[in-house]
Amino acid sequence: MADFEQRYRALSRQFHPDYFYNAAPAERRASLEKSSYLNDAYRTLRNPISRVDYLLKLEGLAPQGPEQASKQVPAGLLEEVFALNEELDEVREQRSSGAPAEIWKGRLERARQPIEAKRAEHEAQLRELSARWDATGDRKVLEALRDRIIERNYIINLLAGIERELAASLS
Amino acid sequence: MSKVVGIDLGTTNSLVAYIKDGVPIVIRDQNGDGLVPSVVSVSQDNTIHVGREAQRRLLTDAARTAYSVKRFMGKGREDVRHEAEHFPFRVAGDSGEVVRIGLGDREFTPPEISAFILRELKHRAEAHFAELGEVDNEVDRAVITVPAYFNDAQRTATRDAGRIAGLEVLRIINEPTAASLAYGLDKKHSGVIAVYDLGGGTFDISILRVEDGVFQVLSTNGDTHLGGDDIDVLLMDRVMGGQADRTPEAVQELRQAVIQSKLDLSERDETTINGQRITRAEFEALIAPIVERTIGPCRQALADAGLEPSQIDEVVLVGGSTRIPLVRRKVEELFGRRPHSELNPDEVVALGAAVQADILVTGNREMLLLDVTPLSLGIETMGGVVSKIILRNSTIPATGSEMFTTAVDNQTAVDIHVLQGERELVADNRSLYRFKLRGIPPMPAGLPRVQVQFQIDASGILSVTARELRTEIEQTIEVKPSYGLTDEEVERMLLESFEHAEADFAARQLIEARNEAESVIQATEKSLRSPEFASIETTEISADERKKIESVLAGLKMVLKSTDRETIQKWTHALNDATQHLAEVMMNRSVSAALAGKNVDDV
Numbered sequence: 001m002a003d004f005e006q007r008y009r010a011l012s013r014q015f016h017p018d019y020f021y022n023a024a025p026a027e028r029r030a031s032l033e034k035s036s037y038l039n040d041a042y043r044t045l046r047n048p049i050s051r052v053d054y055l056l057k058l059e060g061l062a063p064q065g066p067e068q069a070s071k072q073v074p075a076g077l078l079e080e081v082f083a084l085n086e087e088l089d090e091v092r093e094q095r096s097s098g099a100p101a102e103i104w105k106g107r108l109e110r111a112r113q114p115i116e117a118k119r120a121e122h123e124a125q126l127r128e129l130s131a132r133w134d135a136t137g138d139r140k141v142l143e144a145l146r147d148r149i150i151e152r153n154y155i156i157n158l159l160a161g162i163e164r165e166l167a168a169s170l171s
Numbered sequence: 172m173s174k175v176v177g178i179d180l181g182t183t184n185s186l187v188a189y190i191k192d193g194v195p196i197v198i199r200d201q202n203g204d205g206l207v208p209s210v211v212s213v214s215q216d217n218t219i220h221v222g223r224e225a226q227r228r229l230l231t232d233a234a235r236t237a238y239s240v241k242r243f244m245g246k247g248r249e250d251v252r253h254e255a256e257h258f259p260f261r262v263a264g265d266s267g268e269v270v271r272i273g274l275g276d277r278e279f280t281p282p283e284i285s286a287f288i289l290r291e292l293k294h295r296a297e298a299h300f301a302e303l304g305e306v307d308n309e310v311d312r313a314v315i316t317v318p319a320y321f322n323d324a325q326r327t328a329t330r331d332a333g334r335i336a337g338l339e340v341l342r343i344i345n346e347p348t349a350a351s352l353a354y355g356l357d358k359k360h361s362g363v364i365a366v367y368d369l370g371g372g373t374f375d376i377s378i379l380r381v382e383d384g385v386f387q388v389l390s391t392n393g394d395t396h397l398g399g400d401d402i403d404v405l406l407m408d409r410v411m412g413g414q415a416d417r418t419p420e421a422v423q424e425l426r427q428a429v430i431q432s433k434l435d436l437s438e439r440d441e442t443t444i445n446g447q448r449i450t451r452a453e454f455e456a457l458i459a460p461i462v463e464r465t466i467g468p469c470r471q472a473l474a475d476a477g478l479e480p481s482q483i484d485e486v487v488l489v490g491g492s493t494r495i496p497l498v499r500r501k502v503e504e505l506f507g508r509r510p511h512s513e514l515n516p517d518e519v520v521a522l523g524a525a526v527q528a529d530i531l532v533t534g535n536r537e538m539l540l541l542d543v544t545p546l547s548l549g550i551e552t553m554g555g556v557v558s559k560i561i562l563r564n565s566t567i568p569a570t571g572s573e574m575f576t577t578a579v580d581n582q583t584a585v586d587i588h589v590l591q592g593e594r595e596l597v598a599d600n601r602s603l604y605r606f607k608l609r610g611i612p613p614m615p616a617g618l619p620r621v622q623v624q625f626q627i628d629a630s631g632i633l634s635v636t637a638r639e640l641r642t643e644i645e646q647t648i649e650v651k652p653s654y655g656l657t658d659e660e661v662e663r664m665l666l667e668s669f670e671h672a673e674a675d676f677a678a679r680q681l682i683e684a685r686n687e688a689e690s691v692i693q694a695t696e697k698s699l700r701s702p703e704f705a706s707i708e709t710t711e712i713s714a715d716e717r718k719k720i721e722s723v724l725a726g727l728k729m730v731l732k733s734t735d736r737e738t739i740q741k742w743t744h745a746l747n748d749a750t751q752h753l754a755e756v757m758m759n760r761s762v763s764a765a766l767a768g769k770n771v772d773d774v
Contacts, residue, residue, distance in 0.1 A: 036570045164596075
């Protein structure tokens with residue numbers, strides 16, 4: 001990781017637009033493009049999740065959009081999805097019947113907690129699997145990583161659903 | 172070679188600095204004052220006053236004097252509705268348009284007001300270089316600082332202000348980052364720094380890692396509406412009760428007393444405002460909620476950087492409001508260490524801007540600043556939800572892209588709405604641009620693949636390009652900022668500012684010509700009425716001569732009120748000529764009288 005950061009700094013020193021202020025327009029454009037590309041790459045590789053996403057794409061294992069994702073929801077998550085959807089329906093009903101905001105806001109907050117915990121658990125698994133892939137290059141590990149990523153996307157969607165309800169409750 | 176400077180365009184005060192022999196210094200006036208108050212005033216005769224003079228005019232002509240205009244940069248009329256009533260000047264503009272500031276019968280956009288301040292700084296710097304005997308003392312390029320938490324519209328407005336003032340803005344850099352550059356100069360250290368910047372109108376927190384001379388911002392957060400101004404408003408509310416005189420001028424006088432009391436209470440335990448006693452404890456209780464509002468952004472910035480407060484090696488204080496002891500205590504409490512304040516918190520940002528300006532023109536690679544974009548950038552998708560394309564705290568320059576297609580057959584245009592902010596829903600984020608992507612070749616629905624590419628440059632400013640991938644048709648997108656000026660508007664304002672500069676100059680020349688004419692008229696009339704004149708009138712002054720003098724005098728009086736400077740000057744010269752002989756005779760008389768030791772009256 002220290003090496004990664006150091007190389008990033010060295011490449012930044014090479015390409016950053018600061019050093020091309022007096023250069024020809026074509027060179028200035030190239031510096032902007034290269035340093036943007038460098039920063040985008042740095043960002044992708046530094047974050048463990050986006051790094052796995054990128055790895056999967058490189059290896060041709062990227063999930064194929066939302067259709068595949070929904071087909072592959074694991075049974076363990078399905079239960080949580082149904083429970084949450086029910087809870088959200090009830091909250092909407094409560095809200096439309098004019099219940100005070102604190103009541104269903106509290107319900108939404110409580111609904112969020114187990115899903116947040118699930119996310120943390122998933123991220124730990126992702127870290128562990130990533131380290132194993134880096135060490136072994138075992139394709140089975142990569143497939144396991146993909147399944148975790150699909151589950152994680154689902155969890156993020158669930159959290160976003162709660163977030164949307166909360167936002168609606170504010171307006 | 173023309174000069175390049177670093178400018179801190181502040182809410183309350185602005186400064187200009189440059190690098191002299193490798194060291195950044197602030198350019199001061201003859202009194203050693205480096206601060207130019209960010210105040211602009213238009214007097215009755217349309218003369219523009221900037222800085223201290225404009226600040227004085229707040230006490231005499233508040234309605235024609237604008238201050239804290241930085242709060243209006245990049246804003247629309249609706250954005251400032253609540254705030255407008257706190258200001259003595261008129262806040263105008265059409266709904267959905269850039270806000271306008273009315274001073275007398277003229278209206279200005281915030282970038283135009285800021286341009287007056289920038290031009291003042293430019294002149295100050297040019298005068299300084301001329302004094303040093305520099306061959307080319309023109310200042311035409313600058314690095315200008317903005318709060319780290321400024322959005323795209325606010326940054327663009329700042330760049331426009333520079334252009335209107337005749338400055339090429341080499342780079343917009345963030346104030347806390349600039350401050351860290353200034354601090355980084357004498358210390359070749361590495362570590363993690365937190366910069367806490369509480370200024371007149373804005374609050375920023377930035378977390379940086381410094382290593383091998385690279386200043387890498389890890390995260391930034393803040394509030395572009397939180398600063399010393401808000402403390403002033405609280406204090407004003409507290410003491411207004413005892414104030415009978417509510418004229419804008421009286422309110423401004425009170426405001427200046429309030430500002431003085433803040434300074435006093437940083438040194439002493441109590442002071443008086445307008446005769447009312449206030450202790451430091453009362454002051455701290457009053458402003459505690461404001462100081463508290465800075466803590467949330469600090470925690471968020473730490474979380475975004477993935478750091479605990481204990482992992483911060485050094486804390487740097489920037490901005491005049493960090494002189495308040497309560498602010499220092501709170502910062503020390505949060506980070507668990509005593510913050511740095513060796514450099515003047517008012518000047519450190521301008522010094523850093525000068526360092527960055529020097530890096531740009533010299534290409535010196537010892538130091539490098541890697542900043543981030545403070546807010547996520549996204550586009551509107553189905554159902555009024557924002558899809559994020561570039562996340563906040565991404566190092567800039569950065570790019571992002573999104574694929575669009577059509578919904579109906581042969582559709583040739585797609586609407587795109589670009590937003591900035593962290594919230595899920597479109598309505599809760601800042602609308603940056605709305606545009607129609609045209610020129611899509613007619614195809615069945617869903618077939619076109621239009622890639623829209625977003626580029627944030629090193630100044631944190633966005634540009635957009637689009638390409639239809641099936642036909643490789645490149646589109647240059649006409650982007651009209653939601654609350655900004657178009658290039659044409661900026662050009663026009665630049666031209667107008669020159670014209671007004673000329674108009675101001677012409678007005679001054681006219682006043683000078685009138686003054687001269689009046690003094691010649693007075694001198695002539697005084698001579699004609701004097702007893703001496705009576706004694707020489709018959710002997711040495713011919714009737715024709717007297718008639719000539721009187722007619723030219725009458726003529727000059729007639730043209731005196733005209734606005735034609737040349738005519739006034741012509742008649743002034745004519746009167747001078749006509750009275751020349753008279754003046755000589757009178758002079759001789761008084762000289763000989765003096766020589767004879769007699770009073771003129773006795774002769």
